[in-house]
Amino acid sequence: MNNKMDTVTEIRAFNRFYTEIIGLLGQHILDSGYSLTEARVLLEISRTKNAAAHKLADVLGVDRSYMSRIIAKFEKEGLITRQANKNDSRASDIRLTDEGRRVFRELDERSNCQIMQLVSGLGEEEQAQLRQAMKTIKKFLNTAPATLVIRPFRESDVEYVIERQLSLYETERGFSSDIWKRYLREGVLTLIGRFNPELDNMYILENNGAPAGGIAVTHADAETAQLRYFFIEPELRGLGAGQKLFETALAFCRERGYRRAFLWTVSAQEAARGLYAANGFKITETGENSEWGVPVLEERWDLDL
Incomplete structure (x- = not known):
């Protein structure tokens, strides 16, 4: 029982620590005008030929009204196009424009730069240990296993x-x-x-x-x-x-x-x-x-x- 409680305590402490890290990274990515959530939305759209707002909201765990505001912002800025879905008149197919792909790649690079700064003080061996530790965490705490x-x-x-x-x-x-x-x-x-x-x-x-x-x-x-x-x-x-x-x-x-x-x-x-x-x-x-x-x-x- 003590071992289990020690594990619970350590996980909760790590969760608080990592939440603070994510909070810092989740602000507007290096003054780009886009948040980490918006970058994730662009990523999901890039993966799917015909994305839909309600599906994006479900996949990313984002409130649907918030997702609608993000999509409206992207459309206004020319990052996406919307077309009526052939099978569902209530839904629109969302695709990235060339400008949308350019912005996504820029945001991806900015996000990488943030992480690089975060680990810049670590040596090669320490970075290898960090990568392995993260793989271990994913392996043992994957409460929703991937359906591959x-x-x-x-x-x-x-x-x-x-x-x-x-x-x-x-x-x-x-x-x-x-x-x-x-x-x-x-x-x-x-x-x-x-x-x-x-x-x-x-x-x-x-x-x-x-x-x-x-x-x-x-x-x-x-x-x-x-x-x-x-x-x-x-x-x-x-x-x-x-x-x-x-x-x-x-x-x-x-x-x-x-x-x-x-x-x-x-x-x-x-x-x-x-x-x-x-x-x-x-x-x-x-x-x-x-x-x-x-x-x-x-x-x-x-x-x-």
Whole structure:
């Protein structure tokens, strides 16, 4: 009983501490004029081709009248467009405009800068301990477990795959050059344009009905598959979702009779590299690249199936 009470006391103390941290971060993000809640709304709209205000309110736990005011603000500022829903005349489909995507990426970067300032006094080992501690907390206190589904992509997923990777790589890795943006967008569209259902696939990970990551398999030749566009939304990292998605892609490769598979990544993707190594991939080629906004070391990883 004492151990349980000690746990309760420690969790409540941590909750008070973290609530204060969130309160500081939840104010207008570095004088941008947008709150953390508004940034989260933009994120959810970016993930869904046809978002609806009432669904956004439910997903984010936001009062519906407050959500209506946020949506009205976004529309006035040209961040979103609203169109009548074909199946429900009472609802509107909400989509980000180009300006909305630009503002979201800027807010995402500002939020990252806040967190960087928060941990700036920590060394590499301390930051690693912090990341592991947070993964542990998510693992043991996940009172509403994710409902994960892995499914083949639909046409409506293509823009999600492009936009989320552009956003994640820009905020997390600094990939911001026009060369990078063109490389990613044209690469995804080319994959879809030459898609062969007997040899290719793209899987979408869904969390509670919302897209939360993806991975593609495309044919390099009759015996070789390339894995591409592998990403997981931050909230699901460290919980095994990436492993499930990766295993699904490898199972497809074996089912289709490929003899080998390869992928390209960058050395900074430490968590992903650990996953590749754990699944038997080995580095076979490296090369420096300075065209994507920051210098990176590209790595090719290969696996005999």
